[in-house]
Amino acid sequence: MIKTDILIIGAGPTGLFTVFEAGLLKLKCHLIDALPQPGGQCSELYPKKPIYDIPGFPEILAGDLTSNLLEQGKQFQPGFTLGERAETIEKLEDRSFIVTTNKGTQHHAPIIAIAGGLGSFEPRKPQLENIEKYEDNGLAYFIKDPEVYRNKKVVIAGGGDSALDWSIFLADVASKVTLVHRRNEFRGALDSVERVQELKLINKINIITPAEITELHGENKIEGVSVTKNGETEFIEADEFIPLFGLSPKLGPIGNWGLEIEKNAIKVDTLDYQTNIPGIYAIGDVNTYEGKLKLILCGFHEATLMCQSAYKRLNPGKKFVLKYTTVSGINGFDGSRKESPKAVVKAIL
Numbered sequence: 001m002i003k004t005d006i007l008i009i010g011a012g013p014t015g016l017f018t019v020f021e022a023g024l025l026k027l028k029c030h031l032i033d034a035l036p037q038p039g040g041q042c043s044e045l046y047p048k049k050p051i052y053d054i055p056g057f058p059e060i061l062a063g064d065l066t067s068n069l070l071e072q073g074k075q076f077q078p079g080f081t082l083g084e085r086a087e088t089i090e091k092l093e094d095r096s097f098i099v100t101t102n103k104g105t106q107h108h109a110p111i112i113a114i115a116g117g118l119g120s121f122e123p124r125k126p127q128l129e130n131i132e133k134y135e136d137n138g139l140a141y142f143i144k145d146p147e148v149y150r151n152k153k154v155v156i157a158g159g160g161d162s163a164l165d166w167s168i169f170l171a172d173v174a175s176k177v178t179l180v181h182r183r184n185e186f187r188g189a190l191d192s193v194e195r196v197q198e199l200k201l202i203n204k205i206n207i208i209t210p211a212e213i214t215e216l217h218g219e220n221k222i223e224g225v226s227v228t229k230n231g232e233t234e235f236i237e238a239d240e241f242i243p244l245f246g247l248s249p250k251l252g253p254i255g256n257w258g259l260e261i262e263k264n265a266i267k268v269d270t271l272d273y274q275t276n277i278p279g280i281y282a283i284g285d286v287n288t289y290e291g292k293l294k295l296i297l298c299g300f301h302e303a304t305l306m307c308q309s310a311y312k313r314l315n316p317g318k319k320f321v322l323k324y325t326t327v328s329g330i331n332g333f334d335g336s337r338k339e340s341p342k343a344v345v346k347a348i349l
């Protein structure tokens with residue numbers, strides 16, 4: 001059982017900034033995310049795009065914003081359960097909660113912060129017979145550890161950035177990479193498209209277009225796929241098949257937690273972004289209230305106020321004094337200390 005003060009569901013920008021704000025109040029956080037890496041929409045949908053409306057950053061790449069948020073929160077030693085979806089919640093008699101993921105990992109916390117954005121990102125699966133049988137048996141919708149593919153025959157399907165980037169990366173890891181796409185044109189960053197073309201010319205990537213995977217083969221695990229092009233079908237030997245057709249967000253199981261939902265978002269009050277269940281907050285893109293804006297900076301604001309409310313709930317009656325970080329400095333949970341130089345009291349003679 002993982003125990004923490006604030007359990008954050010969703011490691012997007014809002015969830016990551018919550019770690020910092022909670023840390024200032026000496027509250028420890030643990031994050032769950034369905035994706036294998038933190039960053040939410042920023043790292044999954046547009047890591048290489050510049051954002052222009054983050055206060056203090058005239059321009060910052062979404063991927064760099066994620067790295068900075070991780071760096072900012074590191075001193076508060078957050079825990080992560082990645083690649084798992086928060087599935088069920090149970091309220092205990094002492095008002096705390098147990099959240100269990102689809103893989104059975106249990107988390108216990110007195111405060112839940114749902115920072116689930118548009119919902120958990122679920123892979124778009126191709127319509128292929130028996131596809132479930134091969135999931136985790138040579139078929140994966142995410143690449144968690146590229147080493148799994150070392151010296152293997154890999155077939156990737158898809159025509160976007162993920163399919164291109166992973167084909168390029170695995171060209172140096174796998175023994176053979178075949179990229180199958182239903183159109184001749186790929187939709188991705190220009191440099192990735194050009195790099196794939198170069199790798200094709202030196203036989204590092206085999207590209208089959210316009211084509212589709214029409215059948216999966218293998219007794220208990222993937223042993224090959226059928227690829228159909230212009231009505232002709234060929235068998236391609238494969239140890240691993242990776243369909244990368246993008247992700248679709250779904251509010252998913254959180255929608256059944258007894259929370260008040262409006263238009264696929266969780267209703268909160270604007271005092272502290274608490275839901276209709278005391279102790280459960282909803283912040284960032286996942287919540288709704290009058291005047292709501294789905295912007296990163298709004299998520300940061302909501303996370304800050306939510307942490308103050310969580311602190312008061314956990315420390316009833318304790319007086320809280322807001323301190324500027326410039327004045328108080330920061331005491332990391334890792335023993336680190338950041339502080340601005342103290343004023344020097346010295347006579348000037």
Ligand SMILES: Cc1cc2nc3c(=O)[nH]c(=O)nc-3n(C[C@H](O)[C@H](O)[C@H](O)COP(=O)(O)OP(=O)(O)OC[C@H]3O[C@@H](n4cnc5c(N)ncnc54)[C@H](O)[C@@H]3O)c2cc1C
Pocket residue numbers: 009010011012013014015032033034035039040041042045046050051052053084085086087115116117118119120121251252253254283284285286294295296297299
């Ligand atoms: C192309 C594009 C460009 C954008 N440009 C800007 C911009 O310029 N400026 C700006 O301010 N905003 C921009 N946005 C919006 C911005 O990305 C979002 O407002 C922001 O990502 C919201 O952050 P979040 O942390 O609330 O949610 P998200 O980033 O959506 O993260 C939520 C995370 O929660 C996880 N999750 C959800 N449910 C579960 C569950 N049950 N179990 C486990 N994990 C779960 C998801 O997997 C996801 O990783 C843009 C969005 C897009 C798509």
